[in-house]
Amino acid sequence: MIHPYFWGKDPIGAEVGDGFRKAMVDNWWLFVCPSEKGCDDPLINPFVEEGNGSGLQKLGCERVIVVVAGDDILKDRGRLYYEKLVGSGWKGKAEYLETEGKDHVFHIIQPDCEEAKTVFKRLGAFFNDEP
Secondary structure, eight states: OBSOOOOOSSOOGGGGGOHHHHHHHHHHHHHHSOOTTGGGOTTTOTTSTTTTTTTGGGOSOSEEEEEEETTOTTHHHHHHHHHHHHTTTOOSEEEEEEETTOOTTHHHHSTTSHHHHHHHHHHHHHHTTOO
């Protein structure tokens, strides 16, 4: 999962102190997926009552890497997914990579920066099942 896009109605982490970006992401989601469930739709929030992450232990793959950017408003949701996955009883192996000082999808916008190269190398190692 590279810069996963999870969200929710109730703010967590950096969202608590950044009402502007919280409202921006709320509005994007409501535009993309207008529903009565809003930002707590299980399509974007796997931890609401309907989804609540209880199915994570049944995840069909054996390995997951969650990659987030340190300045990304979505970072805390990606970290939460990783933590819930690891604590779910899932039998696989999970890895977490956070790139400090970078924002959402920086590796696409600046693929030649050192931080993007580090992410690409780590992903290559992950895909090749290297430590």
